[in-house]
Amino acid sequence: MKTCAEIKQWKFFQCRFTEIPENVTENTFLFIYGWFGLWNDDLCSLDRVKMAFQTLKDIMKRINNIKIIIGMRSDLYKKYHQELGKYSDLFQHELFLDSVNINKDAEYLKYFHKRNKGLCKNKECQCRQLSLEMLCKGKDNIIGLPLRINILANYHELIGNYIRDPDILKVMTDAITTLRENIKKTNGCNWIDYICLKGRFSRSEEFDESIVEVFDLRITRSSFDVTDSILKRYVRMRYSDRQNNVSTKEAQYVFWHPFIYICVFHSLFKYNPNLVLKHCNVDAILQLVRPKGFGTAYIEVSADDHGIDLFYERLRKLHLIERYKDHPLVRSASK
Secondary structure: OHHHHHHHOOEEEEEEHHHOOOOOOOOEEEEEEOOOOOOOOOOOOHHHHHHHHHHHHHHHHHOOOEEEEEOOOHHHHHHOOOOOHHHHHHHOOOOOOOOOOHHHHHHHHHHHHHHHOOOOOOOOOHHHHOOHHHHHOOOOOOOOHHHHHHHHHHOHHHHHHHHHOOOHHHHHHHHHHHHHHHOOOOHHHHHHHHHHHHOOEEOOOOOOHHHHHHOOOOOOHHHOOOOOOOHHHOEEEOHHHHHOOOOOOOOEEEEOOHHHHHHHHHHHHHHOHHHHHHHOOHHHHHHHEEEOOOOOOOOOEEEOHHHHHHHHHHHHHOOOOOOOOOOHHHHOOOO
16 A cells, blocks of 8 residues: 555555544545454444544545545454445445465465575474464464464464464463563563553653552663564554654554554463453453453453453443443443
């Protein structure tokens, strides 16, 4: 999209559905993502999604020469298709990226071999045992093949673990847990946990001393160093901030992919679910945590009754009960 915009000499802007700008101008590609939740469906954002779609319709009526691209998970699109029927004009040209394409898969695998085996000098390395069949028949097929290949390319040392147990969520979650347990007090590890708990980090935003104390993170605002050997493997400046040349003071730093955030969240939740429910950012909890017995999807975790009550009390203090009254976590609370 960005390349196309450059060829046409148009502007390119991307943002979450909750951050659609008011000052969009002509000759702009506008890419909108994060529908129903950045990491997963929060089950309560349909009204906000409808408001965002109405904003996009108004933009299309008001501004000439504008291209709007809606990046939405296909399962969420199918789930809410009827409710979004009023905005069908925004879905005139649909492209499902998760359709199976063996030739494309082979291209991705070729890329993986080139990036990993081509650079790996160890003839005994387990990366040489990885096959397309392993990638296609793992427990993690819900996660796109390109993403799994990129993760295994970025964390080459985990390929052996993946071959033994082809579940990319478990492999990454276990690796992050091991990282925390083995070198907990390093700056990079602590910042990984902090950014997960807060959802992001920006030097211009308030630094949460309470989270630092509760989780014994031993970091300060000034200790953030994006070049840290551990931190830089997981965190980078938000893409839209890089694209728009936002200053390092104002820029937001996030995990390089939402799935990496999910893996860190799983690791923290396994470490202490109650602390996570009491202190982690509310959006992540609403999207990734479900009551025990509710039936969890691949990327979701379960909270017990005590944890649910802790979270309910937190929502009550934040005056958010009414907004999320239909969420399973709220409905399941003992009140």
